[in-house]
Amino acid sequence: MAAQIQASAGHARALAHILRTAFHDARSLLVLYDGSTMARDVIHDLLVAGQAPLAVQVMDMTSPEQHDGGMEDPQMVYHNSDSDVAILLFADAERAKRLLEAESDPWWSEGSLLLVSLHQNPVAREVLVVLGGARRVALLVPTSSRRGHLRYEIVTYFPYSPAGRRFLTQVGVRRPSLSRGQVYPQRYRDFHGHVFHLASWIDDFPYLFYDHGGDVVGMGEAMLQEISGRLNFSYHLQEIPPDGFWGELINGTWVGMLGQVVRREKDFLINGMAVLLDRYHATDFTVPYFSDSYSVTLQVPPAVPRWLSVVYPFGGWVWVSLVGALLLVSLTFHLLLVQGGYTSIYSSRVDVLSTAVWLSRTLLRQAAPRVPAVPGCRPFLVCWWLAGLVLSTSYMGNLIAFLTVPSQARKIASLEELARADVRIHMLDYGNFVPGYLWSSADPVLAQLGNKLSLLPDYDRVLEAFDAGDGVLEATEYSQFLFITRGRSTTSYAVEEKLYPNYVAWAFQKGAPYKHVFDRYLSWMSQSGLVDHWRRSVVDSFRRSTGRGRGVARPREERQYLQPLSLEHLQGAFIVLALVSCVALVVLLLEATSECNTGE
Known part of the structure; x- marks a missing residue:
């Protein structure tokens, strides 16, 4: 009994040292334990001795309430942030593993998680593997110094390292000052050639599309190539989603590329996905790196007859x-x-x-x-x-x-004019959020545009309607590609006022532990101007490949080139x-x- 009391006091002192040094800036502490007597004694010594340097909340994983309702308690989710730390204290590694494997929706993906095994048990590393999906997680395993003092070894799990090199052990950590970076070393600097499977649609100019040579190009492809080279991973792109949809919530089920990511069939997507509230809750978006919008493209009105110019x-x-x-x-x-x-x-x-x-x-x-x-x-x-x-x-x-x-005849410049005009609007039915937003909008102008909108099954039907005098609703960036490739760039113009300006980001599986690494690279690329550079490069290359040069599809920026006077000018x-x-x-x-x- 005395030995157990001495062991619990040793664990409490060691934990207090780590909390004071590595987690001195934490806002609060959540302690979960497996219901064992030794775990309760360690928590008691930690609290009663006043050795905890911050506010502490204690919860028993084996209590009936937690067992019936799962561990996704609002108070626990509250600790799932950078400013909080959660400690999972267990004496029975097998029991702790079973409890954690029963969790269908992990709540610890974003926070700092510290596993503390009170005994040297090989199964403790299996508990670490179960929680390997957390962004920051480390296992503390007790060991003894030469003088018999208790201290911890810090074990880190690297899920993408080769077999046999996935565990890193820092032996005998008992330093006067211990940083959080030493407790949680970076685990995703190298993916060791891992193959990511992407939910993609290779018809998304300028993000991801085929060039005239049949190669996949685009600003998303350029960004991914750069990141994959630095993080040492490869990837596999799909040509089109199996259901032919983009990403929409239909009858409570996500469809399209976004649905593949939500159901964890694919790792992430790099298409031009707009950041919306429901999508944000269903997946983990990176930092926005670009902005886009939606435009209505109309036929250029016929030119005014020259002979009527006298009036x-x-x-x-x-x-x-x-x-x-x-x-x-x-x-x-x-x-x-x-x-x-x-x-x-x-x-x-x-x-x-x-x-x-x-x-x-x-x-x-x-x-x-x-x-x-x-x-x-x-x-x-x-x-x-x-x-x-x-x-x-x-x-x-x-x-x-x-x-x-x-x-030139007067062109429609605003959405209000478009709503009043006798023009129908058509859009490809590919699971986009815009039709639903227009049909349910409380704004009278947008609601009127929604009444004009109809969805068509393919672009051939859409362009037939355009040739008949109707308008086409499409993403602003993609509409350039559509009308240039279909030979209608000189007979079309986009309404100046845009619909639903939005930010564009990559979407990862909910709780993806490596998303923050991609966040860092995307932020660097956006702030340094690389994203704009790649976008201009992709657009210019596409225009040159179509023989149209740099000035195509810029209706308000077309240059007036010098040319000799003709009879038309002198009439x-x-x-x-x-x-x-x-x-x-x-x-x-x-x-x-x-x-x-x-x-x-």
Whole structure:
């Protein structure tokens, strides 16, 4: 009995030393034990002697409540973070192993877990293997120094190392200062050629797709190649998910690539997967490394006919206002002439039509041969001539611009305009979250777009609908690839306002212990600009392979290259000449009619 008391006190002192040094910054401590008498004595000595340096919560793994409901207690999950530490204290390794193997949903994946075996038992290492999926886990095995003092050996399990080298033992750890890194050495610096099986879809530009040579390329592939070279692993890609879906929750079941990861059929995925709340709870996402959105692509409206450009310098209301102003000015000037006794203008009798024709000379930049000698006439005409000079100069400048630079019909720029437009929207049915979000949206604009949306089984049907004048909803990055490869990049444009901007990340199995290693590499790549560099490289290589160069599929950034003038650019002068000739002919006919009336 005395020996047992002395052993429990020794365990308590050794544990207190490790807690004070390696876990001095921990927020709280959770102690689980296997219900054995020795484990209770160690906990008693640790608490009563006041040797625990932080708040402690004690739970018995063998209690009926824990046995019936599992160990996934909210208080235990609360300790599953970097700032907390959990200790599993056991004297019976076999019993502890059985209890842990019964756990269907491990709660310890993110926290720091310390296994303490109170006896030297080979089965203790098997307990460590059971908990090998934890991010940080170590086994403390008691041993004696030459002087008979109790101390611990720290055993670490490396699951991806070759057989025979999977356990690392730090002998006789009894140092004045012990760091957490010494207790938990990095276990995932080298995967020793392990083959990861990825849930992938190799039709996801610019993340993962086939080039014209049939090789798998993309920014995701470039990132994975870099990481695999540094961590020494290989991987296997699947061409398409078996069910042909992306990743959606249907009737409580995840389908597509994401479903493969959730069901642990695949290790992780590197496609452009948007980070959403339900996906976040179902898998472990890495840090976001890119952003994407969804766009509606429409047909470019037909160009404005050149011969109608003579009316385009002014809007419809401007033309109506101009004609009304000319009639009002003509009537006013006519009354002014009649009141002043002036009976002849423009070689005919005084009437409103003759006055309007005479005043129109100003709009055509023709000089007046004489000014009627009527009081108040000159100030009136000065104001009219100035207004006519401004109007004619504005018209000629805009006319030349319209005739020289091809004018485009107005394009839809916002989602609100798209919702009002008489345009249907189509999207490929591949298990994306966007249709469900639109159909259930409380926003009136998005709900109206959802009413316009229909899902089609393949891209051939989608593009047939596009050719018929409908819109196509697709990821912004992928839509470039789709319309370039299908020969419609020059006849399409994307609505400027985007749908559901989102962050993109890789998705791992829930509780994957090595995810933090990939987090570190993805964060470095994103912050250093490598992700943007690979994205530009992939896009430029694809454009060059299609013979389209760097400026393709950038509707608002297309460059205007210098080119020689052609007859199309110079037709403005001929159209103006024809217009002026027609106006002169009309004036000639009016003059002839007036002369005939005067002769009669």
